[in-house]
Amino acid sequence: MSPGPPLVPTRRRALDDLVGSAARLVLVTAPPGGGLSTFVRAYAEAAPATHRLLALPWEDAPGAALAGRTPAAGDVVVLEDAQHADPASVQALVSAARAADGPVVVLGWRVPGEGLFESVRSAADTVVALDRLAAQDVAALAEQRGLVLPASQVDRLLAHADGRMRHVVELLDEVPAADWTVSFFALPAPATAARAVRAALAGLTDDGRALVRAAAVLEAADRQARAVAVSEAGRVAGLDATVAAVDDAGRAGLVGVLDEHAMWIRLPDPVVRRAVLDELGPAGRAELHERAAGVVVDPAVALHHRWFAAPRPDAELADRLDELASERARQGAWASAADLLVLASRASVDAEARGARLVRGVDALVGAGEVPRASRYLTELESLRETPLRNAVLGYLAVVRGRPAEAESRLGRAWELVNPRRDADTASLIAQRYVLHHLARCRPRELVAWADRAMDLVEPSAPTAVEAAAIRGLGVAPVDGIDVALEGYRTLVGEVPEGPVAQRVTMASGWLHLAADDPDRAREELQSALTTDFLGGSRRISLWAHGWLARAQFQTGDWDDAMRTATAGLEMAQRSGMSLLVPLLAWTRTQVLALRGDWEAAEQSLRVGDAAGRDYELMRVPAALARAAYCEARADYVSVVRALAPLTQPWAREWVEQPGYWPWPDVYANALVLVGREDDADAFLARHEERAADAGHVSATARLAYARGRWQGVRGDLDAARQSFQRAIALLEPLPLRYDRARVHFAFGQTLRRAGRRAEADAVISTARDIYLALGAATYVARCDRELAAGGVNAARSQREFDDLTPQEEAVAGLVAQGRSNKEVAAELFLSVKTVQYHLTRIYAKLGVRSRAELAARRP
Structure with a gap:
């Protein structure tokens, strides 16, 4: 096997993870054209492979290169296109890898299926699924060819190619560089795919071929549709019966059947659709569009078909498109309105009307959240009067x-x-x-x-x-x-009315219910505002709903759901070019990842959602909260104060400081206490406590009460601190805010332990630990364990890092040995820096070491 081209970024990360893993049997899968060969060959170079095998469909066995011997321990065997190998060879390699002293075996399988494939997948230590490329991968492939594509074209190419490596590479090689700058340029089907589709069409019955062509035409005229009704496709194709035609086209892989009754179909991807339309030719397309205009029910889609049947200036058609666009705009269906207005612009006879309609069409595209598509018209817009x-x-x-x-x-x-x-x-x-x-x-x-x-x-x-x-x-x-x-x-x-307009109201109401301590009602409303299906509802509103739904799910402890919601929203925001909402969506991801201790992923998420002083305040606030959450999970309270300091500026007074909207004042006050700025914490808390009381906001009052308890504990007033913490716990009791309850108990336990109430502290911190454990907050579970060990009461200490140390000395020694400064250790364990210095002196004497480096070297 010869080395392949350089790997794109996401595949490079997957390769690095695989090379660094201890997996002995690895299955790598990819759809046809998914970049399997490139990845497998890159692994063979990086491992490096002792045996590099390629299975071919006309060979009986791929294992001849092994010369009849069984691979030994330490060998690395790479088999590309294992789906073509004979079962005996594959079984022998799998059995060898599963043996106690077996080799590392990597099998590349291009077409997952049943039987042997399922057995191999079950036996594999790791399955690497090479799915769709990401935008950064497409940009990298373009740069390898000397092309610097704007983000809008990258996203367009990614969607057209359905993320397939082969499609992307072929289109980058086949499309002239100058065409990428033309706004009306339509991406073709890659040559390989076009040949395959033509061959598949030629093998169909006349009815099957007619049905596929009709489906392609129906899809082309309705960008919002997720599927094609078989009844409509049959009428456009002129078929009396469609069952056999659907079966024929489905077996050839040219349509997918979406329901058990075969009433809905769609073509596999935009490339197949483009190839079918090209094979049909301009005259054939025009004829089918003319038929479709009289068949489809939606008047907007019918007008689309009229335009596609005769794409030339037509004042009457332009007026009808404009009129219907205005109606859809009144419904808030901006995606549908945008499509109609762009077509109305093209159909306009008068130049001024053409420009005005294009401007309105781009406005509707932005309203629908289709920023990359809107950006394609920027040059044309700026050239207008x-x-x-x-x-x-x-x-x-x-x-x-x-x-x-x-x-x-x-x-x-x-x-x-x-x-x-x-x-x-x-x-x-x-x-x-x-x-x-x-x-x-x-x-x-x-x-x-x-x-x-x-x-x-x-x-x-x-x-x-x-x-x-x-x-x-x-x-x-x-x-x-x-x-x-x-x-x-x-x-x-x-x-x-119901639909996209109601979507806006429901989203805003859900956001406010979340701010008003009603996350369950917020979840219900925000969940209903996620959809963009009805008449092409607004992706912009859907993104807002994703962002706040993820926060509601986070607050109530459903962190897996929160990660799924935030990740889906973030991917949509990045695809749609809605940069405004990226920090909001990245905030939840960063916080969950940091609390789970996945530091590398948390840092990456933090970078994605970062915002600068030149950005909107609505971007800077969640970016600051994400950074503060990351630093707090690291027990780096100096950085927490630094991250949140911008939110104390005058611009934030009217909204960002209002109770309930952004949960940050308690985080900032707590950090001020832990870095020794007690007077600043007192003044800050007093202002916010007054605002929370005036608003009657329960969760804000509870959060501030625990921060006040921190402050009182540092000042030595344990009775007042106990009252503040118990008040916070009581206020939170009827609310489903599990993470906040854990925070209060953790801070309460630390305060009790610092005051010498170790038995009481043990019980409170154990409660915090149980909640953190249920949430999956591994970072704080570990901190609770250190607190319990430092307290020395009922602490399980079967695995000790240092002998002959008291529980608190061992906690200090463990953190110092990890490279923490005295200040960081003090903040982590809620001790004074002087106390940490005192413990460190005793630790050095007991262990016979003279430096932090020697202490680190003593760790088992």
């Missing part, structure tokens, strides 16, 4: 991309140019974009003022008025109270 609407759309795009200075400039220019009396609709749209801008700037009063302006300029049913009303409550809540905002949403729910 400057108008208020054009500037508003460019400002809107800047908002969702997380660029506040550009958004401020663009929106300011739009408002300067517009005349609200003559063009109230555009003025209302600009005002509504300002609403989003001020939401991202964490400025609730400005948000409400611009929302009122947007609503006053147009009829209450206008799309901009409805969306402004849906967001307005998020500004009302910090100023007038969450209850007032929620009452407004309850009224609004009865006034808006």
Whole structure:
């Protein structure tokens, strides 16, 4: 086997993990064209392999290179394309790897199936599934060929190729470099795939071929559809019966059947669809689109088919597309409206109308969260005559991309140019974009003022008025109270139609219920706001829902669900170009990973969600909270204070400091106490305790009470500290906030242990440990174990690092031996630095060592 091309980033990480593992039997799987050969050959080079074998379909056995001998311990055997090998050879290699002194065996299996494959997978120590490429992989493959593709084209290529390595590589090699800069350029099918599809079509019956072609045409005209109705495909294909045709096409792999009754089908991926459409030819496509226009039920899709049947300027069609787009916009179905407006622009006869419709189409694309697709039209937009609407759309795009200075400039220019009396609709749209801008700037009063302006300029049913009303409550809540905002949403729910408009209201209401200590109601509402199915609901709203649902799941202790929700949202945000929401989604991932002790993944997540001073405040806040959570899990309280200090600045007073929205004041106060800034902690706590009391916010009061207990414990007032901790526990008891309960018990136990109440501390910390263990917070389980050991009461000490030390001395010695400074040890164990120095002196004397390095060397 010859060496393959360089590995893309995600495959390189998978290879590094595999080479560094102790697995003896490894199964590597990939779909056809998934990069299996490249990966397996890279492993053979890196291992390095003692025996490199390639199974071919016309050979009886791949093992001739072993010259009849059984691989020995220490050998590394790599078999590529094991699906072509005879069963006896595969079984022999698997048995050898499973033996006590067997070799390392890596089997590359291109087409997973039943029988022997399932047996090998069950026996394998590790299964490496080479799934879809990531955006960074596509960018790397392009750079290897001297192409620097914009993010929008990377995402487009990734989606078109369905993440398949072969498709991506062939398209990068086949498409001329200049074509990647053309906005209307349609990605073709790679040559290899096109040949395979043509051969498969040729092998079908006439009915099967007609059905596949009809399905391809129906999919092409409806980007929002997840499947094609067989009844519609049959009518477009002119078939009286479809069962045999579906069976024929399915067996050839050209359609997938989605339900048990074979009523819904879809083509395998966009490449197959493109190849089928190319094989059909322009005339054949036009004929089927004409038929489809009279078959499909959705009027928007019917108009799409009309356009595709005769793609040329048509004023009447353009007007109908525009009219229907306005109707969909009133429903809040921005994805559907965007498709209609882009087609209306193409169908327009008048140049000015063409430009105006394109501007509105791009605006709708941004509203739907399709930022990469919207970005493809940037050059065309900026070439148009400057108008208020054009500037508003460019400002809107800047908002969702997380660029506040550009958004401020663009929106300011739009408002300067517009005349609200003559063009109230555009003025209302600009005002509504300002609403989003001020939401991202964490400025609730400005948000409400611009929302009122947007609503006053147009009829209450206008799309901009409805969306402004849906967001307005998020500004009302910090100023007038969450209850007032929620009452407004309850009224609004009865006034808006079901679908995407209701999605906005439900998301905002769910966010506020989370802030109001009702995570169960929040979960219900946010879960219902996740969907983007109905008429192409807003991906932007869905991303907000993902972010806050993940927080609700985190607070209630469902961390696996929180990770799934945040990860799915983060992937969607990165694909859609919605940079504004990336830090919110990365925050939950970072916190869970840090609490679980997966430091490498937590650091990576932290970098993904990082934000700078030039970014929106709504990006900087969760980025700061993620960093603080990571540093707190590391017991690095100096860094916690540094991470959260920006949130104490005046810009954060109106919203970020409001109780309930962002759980950070207790984290900051606790860190101030632990780094010795007691006076600062006292002043900070006093201000926030007053705000929480005025708001009557239960969980905020409880969190601040435990931080106050910390402060009182350091000051030596144990009775007051006990009251503060017990009050926090009582307040949290009726709430499903498991992580907060664990935090309070842990801090209470440390305070008791520091005061010498070791038996009582043992019981409280054990409670914290049980909750942390149930949550999977391995980082804090280990800290609880150190606390229990340091207390020396009922602590299991079967495995000791150092003999002849007291429990507390052993805890100090263990942390110092890990490389912690005296200050870090003091913060971790809630001791003074002087106490740590005192213990360290005694430790050195007892163990006969003179330095931290010698102490580390004494660890078993």
